[in-house]
Amino acid sequence: MKLYIETLGCAMNMRDSEHMIAELRSKEGYELTHEAQEADLILINTCSVREKPERKLFSEIGQFAKIKKPGAKIGVCGCTASHMGEEIIKKAPSVNFVLGARNVSKISEVIHKNKAVEVELDYDDSTYVFDASRNTGVKALLNISIGCDKKCAYCIVPHTRGKEISIPSDMIVSEARKLAQNGVKELMLLGQNVNNYGVRFSTKHKRINFADLLREISDIEGIQRIRFTSPHPLHMDDEFLEEFATNTKVCKSIHMPLQSGSSNILKKMRRGYNKEWYLNRVQKLQSLLPNVTIGTDIIVGFPGESEEDFDHTMDVLQKVQFDTLYSFVYSPRPHTESHLWGDEGRVPSEIASARLSRLQAMHREILTLKAKKEIGNTHQVLVENIKETGDVFSEGRSDNGKLIKIPDEVFKIGDIVSVKVIHNEGGSLIGRPVI
Structure with missing residues (x-):
């Protein structure tokens, strides 16, 4: 029996997929395949945070339904499964079962229940011992x-x-x-x-x-x-x-989701903190660790965001000098409070897109300057990837999250190597081992 799984979204979804693979392997005898056409079971582990997740899901279901072999089952799991439930099966009869994100431990049971929908939000598998992944x-x-x-x-x-x-x-x-x-x-x-x-x-x-x-x-x-x-x-x-x-x-690398630099917008978002608290925590952290790297998420064009609100976001970006930035134009999600506001306070798409472009342009400038300042610095790099043919190199991340390539060197994956940064190529760091 062969299992094909497509995982969309965050690291939590990746871990849920690992759990399902391990459970199905040990309890049902499935082995993983990378070819959907040869699978006996196809799982789509969905994400609801991405834009237009439902359209993406039904497109994927349609593609898998066309290529799957006779008798193969299709299961929809994860966050979109949680909030859509049986509606998925109504819209896509080729789906055999639906399993919500809070019900992962039920995977070896639900595959035997045709048209089953298990999406209970109060289900508790916090003490369930999953089979070990390989x-x-x-x-x-x-x-x-x-x-x-x-x-x-x-x-x-x-x-x-x-x-x-x-x-x-x-x-x-x-x-x-x-x-x-x-x-x-x-x-x-x-x-x-x-x-x-x-x-x-x-x-x-x-x-x-x-x-x-x-x-x-x-x-x-x-x-x-x-x-x-x-x-x-x-x-x-x-x-x-x-x-x-x-x-x-x-x-010494941390992700601190900002979402907005405006205290007014943060209050509308119900984030529980304001601009001053966020900057205070950053200042405390940077006083303890001057070389800490900080990443963040920012939503641009949230309902009611004025030009002044956006200026506050740009101000935080300039003050903190984020090392990574995941930035998006706001789009409503079903079942959320802001979705119920409709067009109230809506920021025109052309304005929101222009703000996003300004935000990302400033961040690119910050990264260019940061990359130049890294030249001459030495980091402890955990080797995660090697290439032994053509352009030979080893590659890995420093303690504070910097991705560094080491040309002409082949280490073992898992080695921790002292590396001095000697060059940057468009923001990518190049180093050599320190002997």
């Missing part, structure tokens, strides 16, 4: 919580992944140890608000917060690097920032 790399994803309690006006995630529940710390540490024993050196901890870890458990549990969890994981032999996504600016208290700065295994 991770043979040096990096791995690890869930520490599920769901989200936030009420951001633009976000559909609480309506697709349910309320926030933390996974018991002993389960997290146990899985991390197993991954380390299998050769994993870098962990990426996943949650919708990772630094709010410990807010709620579904079973009796000791009092613990995210800083405590980082300390526990960093004690595991073999784990050399810890990353996480995404922390919420509202929960970046001093204890968290100080642990981030002083824990030598925690990588």
Whole structure:
């Protein structure tokens, strides 16, 4: 039996796909294939955050229905499955079952129930022990919580992944140890608000917060690097920032979703913080770690955004000098508060697009200057990729998230190499090993 899976969206979806692959392999005997035409089961793990996710989904279903072999099943999983439910089967009869993002542990059951729809948002699999995936790399994803309690006006995630529940710390540490024993050196901890870890458990549990969890994981032999996504600016208290700065295994690269630099728009978005709080947290972090790299998300053209509001966003961009930026023009999502506003406060598309262009142009200028300043700096690089034919090189990321290529050198994947930056090509860093 062969399984083909298409994963759309975030790292959380990638981890959900890993769980489903492992469950189906151990409990049902499926083996993964990269050719949909030869699969007995085709899974589409969907994302609702992307623009026009429903159109994308039904287009994919149609393509798979045309090429699948006789008797093969199609299952729709993930966030779009959560909020559309049985509507998917009504619109696409070729779909055999629908499995929501909060119901991943049911995968080995639902494949045997034709036209089943399992999208319960209150379902709790936070203590479910998934079968181990065959991770043979040096990096791995690890869930520490599920769901989200936030009420951001633009976000559909609480309506697709349910309320926030933390996974018991002993389960997290146990899985991390197993991954380390299998050769994993870098962990990426996943949650919708990772630094709010410990807010709620579904079973009796000791009092613990995210800083405590980082300390526990960093004690595991073999784990050399810890990353996480995404922390919420509202929960970046001093204890968290100080642990981030002083824990030598925690990588000095952090994603701090801004969304808007305007306190007025942040209030409309229901983000829970204002411009001053955000900048205060950045200043605290940069005082502790001058070389920290910071990434962010920004939504341009949110309903009611004035030119003055947008200027505040540009001001934050200039002050923080973000190293990575994911930026988008606002588009409404079903089941969200802002979707109910209709055209109220709508920013004309041509204005929003022009603002986005200005934002991205300024960020490109920032990155060009940052790349030039990197020349001469030395970083510890975890080798993640090698090319041994043609233009030979090794490639990997520094502790603070810089992607660095090392020409004419072939190291082992998983090696940590001291590398001096000697050149940049359009913002891409080129280095040589320090002997």
